[in-house]
Amino acid sequence: MSEETPEVSAETSLHIDPYExxxxxxxxxxxxxxxTAVTIAGFALGFQVPSPEERVDPxxxxxxxxxxxxxGLREYPDGSYDLYIVSQMFSFSPNxxxxxxxxxxxxxxxxxxxxxxxxxQNTNVNMQIxxxxxxxLTVTFDxxxxxxxxxxxxxxxxxxxMYGTLTVEK
Amino acid sequence: xxxxKSTEEEFHPKGTALVLAIFVLVLILLWGTVxxxxxxxxxxxx
Amino acid sequence: MLTTPTYELTKSEKSFVSIHLxxxxxxxxxxxLFGPLQAFEFxxxxxxxxLEPVIQSYYQGLxxxxxxxxxxxxxxxxxxxxxLTTIYGxxxxxxxxxxxxxxxxxxxxxxxxxxVPILLNQASVLYTFYPPLKANVFFYFGLTxxxxxxxxxxxGFIFTWREWRKENPxxxxxxxxxxxxxTMVMWQLATLGVxxxxxxxxxxxxxxxxxxxxPQLARTYFWFTGHPLVYFWLLPAYVSxxxxxxxxxxxxxxxxxxxxxxxxxxxxxxxPLGFHHQFVDPGVPAGWKYIHAVLTYSVFFPSMITxxxxxxxxxxxxxxxxxxxxxxxxxxxxxxxxxxxxxxxAGILFFFGGIGGITNASYNINLVIHNTAWVSGHxxxxxxxxxxxxxxxxxxxxxxxxxxxRLWSRKWAVIQTWLWFVGMLIxxxxxxxxxxxxxxxxxxxxxxxxxxxxxxxxxxxxSIGGAILMVSAYMFIYNIARTWWSKKLNAGPGELVEIPAAxxxxxxxQTPAKLDWWTPWLIGTVALILVAYGPQLIEQIGNIDLSxxxxxx
Numbered sequence: 001m002s003e004e005t006p007e008v009s010a011e012t013s014l015h016i017d018p019y020e021x022x023x024x025x026x027x028x029x030x031x032x033x034x035x036t037a038v039t040i041a042g043f044a045l046g047f048q049v050p051s052p053e054e055r056v057d058p059x060x061x062x063x064x065x066x067x068x069x070x071x072g073l074r075e076y077p078d079g080s081y082d083l084y085i086v087s088q089m090f091s092f093s094p095n096x097x098x099x100x101x102x103x104x105x106x107x108x109x110x111x112x113x114x115x116x117x118x119x120x121q122n123t124n125v126n127m128q129i130x131x132x133x134x135x136x137l138t139v140t141f142d143x144x145x146x147x148x149x150x151x152x153x154x155x156x157x158x159x160x161x162m163y164g165t166l167t168v169e170k
Numbered sequence: 171x172x173x174x175k176s177t178e179e180e181f182h183p184k185g186t187a188l189v190l191a192i193f194v195l196v197l198i199l200l201w202g203t204v205x206x207x208x209x210x211x212x213x214x215x216x
Numbered sequence: 217m218l219t220t221p222t223y224e225l226t227k228s229e230k231s232f233v234s235i236h237l238x239x240x241x242x243x244x245x246x247x248x249l250f251g252p253l254q255a256f257e258f259x260x261x262x263x264x265x266x267l268e269p270v271i272q273s274y275y276q277g278l279x280x281x282x283x284x285x286x287x288x289x290x291x292x293x294x295x296x297x298x299x300l301t302t303i304y305g306x307x308x309x310x311x312x313x314x315x316x317x318x319x320x321x322x323x324x325x326x327x328x329x330x331x332v333p334i335l336l337n338q339a340s341v342l343y344t345f346y347p348p349l350k351a352n353v354f355f356y357f358g359l360t361x362x363x364x365x366x367x368x369x370x371x372g373f374i375f376t377w378r379e380w381r382k383e384n385p386x387x388x389x390x391x392x393x394x395x396x397x398x399t400m401v402m403w404q405l406a407t408l409g410v411x412x413x414x415x416x417x418x419x420x421x422x423x424x425x426x427x428x429x430x431p432q433l434a435r436t437y438f439w440f441t442g443h444p445l446v447y448f449w450l451l452p453a454y455v456s457x458x459x460x461x462x463x464x465x466x467x468x469x470x471x472x473x474x475x476x477x478x479x480x481x482x483x484x485x486x487x488p489l490g491f492h493h494q495f496v497d498p499g500v501p502a503g504w505k506y507i508h509a510v511l512t513y514s515v516f517f518p519s520m521i522t523x524x525x526x527x528x529x530x531x532x533x534x535x536x537x538x539x540x541x542x543x544x545x546x547x548x549x550x551x552x553x554x555x556x557x558x559x560x561x562a563g564i565l566f567f568f569g570g571i572g573g574i575t576n577a578s579y580n581i582n583l584v585i586h587n588t589a590w591v592s593g594h595x596x597x598x599x600x601x602x603x604x605x606x607x608x609x610x611x612x613x614x615x616x617x618x619x620x621x622r623l624w625s626r627k628w629a630v631i632q633t634w635l636w637f638v639g640m641l642i643x644x645x646x647x648x649x650x651x652x653x654x655x656x657x658x659x660x661x662x663x664x665x666x667x668x669x670x671x672x673x674x675x676x677x678x679s680i681g682g683a684i685l686m687v688s689a690y691m692f693i694y695n696i697a698r699t700w701w702s703k704k705l706n707a708g709p710g711e712l713v714e715i716p717a718a719x720x721x722x723x724x725x726q727t728p729a730k731l732d733w734w735t736p737w738l739i740g741t742v743a744l745i746l747v748a749y750g751p752q753l754i755e756q757i758g759n760i761d762l763s764x765x766x767x768x769x
Contacts, residue, residue, distance in 0.1 A: 012725075012726050013726060013728070015472075016471065019524075026194070027520040031514075034201065034513065041205070042579055042580045046215045047213055048214055048215055048216050049216075049496055049579065051216050052498060053498060059763060059765070114764075117586075119587065121666075124584065130435070132763055132764055135498040151656070154342055154658050155769075156769040160659045184542060185544075186531045193523070197574070204581055207584050208580060208581050
């Protein structure tokens, strides 16, 4: 053993190199800039993530008289929509939806069996679908076209087949 | 491997600074790209 | 000048570490097989029908890939490696070798218990086992025992360190031991989430004692553990990068103090940020997601310190070897040492892993990439590169050291590390691009009906990258196997036989004693976890709803 003899009173110092000190400062600045950009997008520009909406019973939510018992579009006089979607192994119900361009659509998605994912391609609608919970996001469709919504969470053997299509008409 | 010569006193990690400067530029570029993709795909409000 | 203190592990200590590695390498060899099978499937080449009836589905294979590679290979390698860094760092035997033996064999029993249902296709729930996808109860028992075994091994390290501390008051804990202890203490705290998930919800449910589970609460429990799990894998690689790689490169550690500060920050910050995996969950308030996003940003800081300190150590070594100019030190590093090239290339890949990581953590940016192939691409740059490639590099000296054998082929080993690097660049880049285009993760895209034409080139690139990675992985396994059972005793000239313990530029004893005090950091860690998780745990547990009966896939 050639361990140094410990000197309890040995002079100690952090020995932080000036280059490394500056690097740590730069890191902090970088993180603050990123955080600011994300915060502005989220809380000022309206690029938000889902928040708790409603608790439901996955065994009964699709039967009875709630909106998920008759999933699909609900149109409002101002031209906006609510869209209720039920996910189950291995389909979305409904799996074809058509809305008008320029309309605002609020998605309400739940699952009656296992977890699923709901990702509407080429938009920022991307939600975890959890039994017992309702996932909700609102978007406005300006561009006519077709948008697939695909299941992005493993839900069983035919997970890869699970998708639907939303059409935005002129 | 033996320490070849003692360079403690004069050593400044300027190469490290350069490598990390390149890293930061790539980081800003790639992170910024995805941030712009987010902005280009439209708002999602709750 | 101080000479490296030599200390030789006893024969039984060496064989104890070796048997950890043996299990790790066998898990890697089996689990790796299913990685390329997925990558080939992306191009429409499906080998799974050939594997029937042994492997009945893509998801059975994917479960094996995740469990064996990400959970078993890592845990066995880490507990083995940290046994060595405890003994060698402290220059004393384990305080209770039997305790560590018990821990190890508990992990083995757990591994077998989890493997049987997976092989019977009764636990094809992937390594995240999100309920209400249901597995055979022995899968949950098995995972529990693997974690408990790793706890016990960690207790063994802590008892050993306490004994050493009594014998060596006032001495700084050697860095390699210090990093290992932080890893294991963080792991104890972090695994409480998954322990509660499995013990209070999944096992009673799988046994039929309760009718259903609360999948949202289960996710919160899971990700309490799920992100620090990444640091459980990564910190042992950092132990090597800080406490060994500088020596292997022919230099010293640039800053012992900052290395310790980085490890403390990982203890403090690894756990209270799990909601950044749940940014798009319906049952977590956006405000809490935002708080965890900020906390996740803060854990980027110690990794940035690590980048500087490790690279500066390498630059110093490269300059001492004659490197000139801004970057001339890089080619002077001992790239012909496979252990060094593995870790350097792992570090380069980890730059990209870090960029992806900060993107994932960025709150609403997560909407772009959540549950897409981007995530698997990111994950392969972190656990399958920074961690796995570093572990391969460590193995290139560790196996010869433990077995007293010469590495079968250094040249093969160097080529292997480069193949991993190239294969991973191709694979992970393609996966990131696919994710941005909207491709879901862990999905057999070869059979999905919604694939646009523009994805096909990237899908092909994942297959090519996967093929290169497969060749590289089995070159590693073959090299290690030939070394393990080689008849060539002792390493030859120029081969590494000693444990590469790096000294630091300023001796560790000059590092402030504060940086060796556990109590304030532990209090801070627990307090931060309570602040970051307490209110939501109270809320979600208070509203628990066990209404999801579940399905066995």
